[in-house]
Amino acid sequence: MNSADQHKANLMRELTQVLKDAEELIKNSEQQAGDGFQSAKDKLEATLKNAKQEIHRIEEVVVQKTKDAAHATDAYVHDNPWKTAGIAAGVGLLVGLLIARNK
Template identity: 35%
Template sequence: MANTNPLSSNSDQLINEFKALVRDTESLLQHSASLAGEQAEELRNQIRGSLGRARSTLHNAEDALHERGKAAIQATEGYVQTHPWQTLGIAAAIGLLLGMLISRR
């Protein structure tokens, strides 16, 4: 089954990008003593590219999370506006349950 959750997809991409960044950084550290000139510059460019991709993926994940948050807020506000008494009852019930749980301790 295909993954339809854009936030999960962005999270997976972000994790993969950071793993690649860590691998590239480890490679640079291991070879930095023996590399000189063009080889060292090539590794640095690879790391810069990995870092750029990771930043881009992080930005995309942040945007997707922000959009999901906005949608959740709008849905909650819409429900509260159309069902004010039920919302008040639910809030009172949750408060009562939490009060009972806290008083047991």
């Protein structure tokens, strides 16, 4: 998993935790009274619902884009096996040279 994927995974985990914490806060605040509090609570619940829907939508988009990229890569490799082998060999040579240089 590369750095960007780790950051995305961490962000999704943190957003999910924030939603859970907010839901817990709402559940624990049932004892509070007053119209102003109820209005604020209703707004927060609506915002949480929208945030959950948006997180699910983003997850679906990311999964679909990942699948599309994998299919495109697979098609390219099948259509250009020698180019792919050459690129892989070049990258391997470059990595080998960098490793040898640092020792």
